[in-house]
Amino acid sequence: MKFTELDLKQGILKALKKKGYEDLTPIQEQTFPHVLKGRDLISLAQTGSGKTAACAIPVVQSVDPSLNEIQALILVPTRELALQYVDEIAWIAKETTVSAFAVYGGFSIDIQKSKLNHGVQILVATPGRLIDLLYNSPLRLAEVRYFVLDEADEMLNQGFLTDIEFVFSCMVHEHHTMLFSATMPNEIKHLSKNYLEDPVMVELIADKKAPDSLSHYFQVVQPRHRFEKLVELIEQEKPNQAIMFCSSRNNCDKLYDHLKGKVKSVEQIHGGLDQNKRTSLFRRFKRRDIQYLVATDIASRGLDFSHTTHIFNYDLPQNPEAYTHRTGRTARMGREGKAITFVMDRDMRKLNVILRANRIKPQWIGDEPDLSKAPRGGGGRRPSGPRGGGKRKNFRRKPKSSR
Numbered sequence: 033m034k035f036t037e038l039d040l041k042q043g044i045l046k047a048l049k050k051k052g053y054e055d056l057t058p059i060q061e062q063t064f065p066h067v068l069k070g071r072d073l074i075s076l077a078q079t080g081s082g083k084t085a086a087c088a089i090p091v092v093q094s095v096d097p098s099l100n101e102i103q104a105l106i107l108v109p110t111r112e113l114a115l116q117y118v119d120e121i122a123w124i125a126k127e128t129t130v131s132a133f134a135v136y137g138g139f140s141i142d143i144q145k146s147k148l149n150h151g152v153q154i155l156v157a158t159p160g161r162l163i164d165l166l167y168n169s170p171l172r173l174a175e176v177r178y179f180v181l182d183e184a185d186e187m188l189n190q191g192f193l194t195d196i197e198f199v200f201s202c203m204v205h206e207h208h209t210m211l212f213s214a215t216m217p218n219e220i221k222h223l224s225k226n227y228l229e230d231p232v233m234v235e236l237i238a239d240k241k242a243p244d245s246l247s248h249y250f251q252v253v254q255p256r257h258r259f260e261k262l263v264e265l266i267e268q269e270k271p272n273q274a275i276m277f278c279s280s281r282n283n284c285d286k287l288y289d290h291l292k293g294k295v296k297s298v299e300q301i302h303g304g305l306d307q308n309k310r311t312s313l314f315r316r317f318k319r320r321d322i323q324y325l326v327a328t329d330i331a332s333r334g335l336d337f338s339h340t341t342h343i344f345n346y347d348l349p350q351n352p353e354a355y356t357h358r359t360g361r362t363a364r365m366g367r368e369g370k371a372i373t374f375v376m377d378r379d380m381r382k383l384n385v386i387l388r389a390n391r392i393k394p395q396w397i398g399d400e401p402d403l404s405k406a407p408r409g410g411g412g413r414r415p416s417g418p419r420g421g422g423k424r425k426n427f428r429r430k431p432k433s434s435r
């Protein structure tokens with residue numbers, strides 16, 4: 033279906049045309065009719081499916097430009113997602129007079145209050161900052177007609193259930209709720225039962241398989257050779273843009289320090305940086321002013337870096353979900369992408385879990401380990417006590433001939 037077939041405001045159609053959006057993505061096709069009719073909605077959709085616009089376009093369409101009050105409230109789990117969301121709304125609304133703004137922690141609340149005093153029609157917020165503002169400013173939600181919870185499962189993982197329930201309790205008037213989530217844990221069922229009215233369910237994650245345009249490479253490395261392997265791969269692959277994921281700030285620092293001496297355009301991002309720095313890094317990476325980004329999982333969830341061609345898992349992700357989120361930063365909207373994951377001997381159990389849960393058929397750079405010999409237990413934890421506490425054995429590699 034084409035956007036021009038929908039009865040959208042001329043300003044929105046103009047902006048979509050400028051951006052080169054012609055056809056609706058499947059999630060947009062399935063959610064638009066319900067949202068425009070004002071039905072409550074639960075959508076299980078992967079990031080990269082166009083779910084931001086699936087919500088942002090109908091919201092911009094439905095805002096009354098003559099009413100200078102918050103008419104749509106969008107809750108997201110992180111500051112970076114708030115910025116990404118508000119950027120997307122801003123360009124969709126560019127040819128209209130609809131105003132959007134994002135509030136999040138780590139940034140002056142007074143500046144945010146004064147912007148809100150001038151009137152904002154679409155507010156994107158992280159839960160903590162929104163609650164602060166509800167307690168400490170005359171923020172009015174009485175005109176909110178659309179309430180959106182994006183990455184709802186992640187917000188609940190971060191312990192925001194009570195805050196979200198509080199926000200629901202502030203909106204006693206009639207409104208429509210749209211809940212986007214990658215999974216459907218019990219708390220989401222609970223929220224939906226208590227706060228949504230006869231919601232339509234749009235499920236686009238029937239198969240959790242990663243997109244076909246994403247190839248999964250793995251390489252067994254010894255810790256002391258890992259950095260030189262990475263540099264070798266960068267030289268071979270010549271990524272257009274790449275993110276190197278590490279499991280901690282400390283590892284991020286170390287890799288960044290080493291990499292600075294080897295490649296030109298590299299920056300690092302992790303939760304220890306102040307918010308202004310993080311925001312500017314994300315924007316610069318999105319604009320392709322930065323080629324390589326060394327990052328913790330802070331950069332792994334939901335963010336849309338469309339030009340990223342390579343993901344390097346310098347440290348193995350903690351679990352299958354983290355692998356999906358990290359590698360989901362590439363191969364977006366059908367583009368090609370390559371994920372290259374370094375594995376050390378001690379990682380084999382976790383690797384088995386990741387491969388099985390995500391149904392990945394790995395391609396190996398260098399020797400292929402014999403994974404049938406690796407422990408297959410869930411959770412990725414090494415057993416403790418007498419059986420697991422002994423000296424670690426190296427995994428035997430399969431002989432080359434058997435590959």
Ligand code: AMP
Nearest residue numbers: 053055056057079080081082083084336
């Ligand atoms: P999201 O899942 O919201 O992160 O979106 C993934 C990417 O798809 C973003 O770069 C969007 O700008 C892009 N996108 C969303 N909808 C469309 C569309 N209808 N046509 C082309 N690109 C789109």
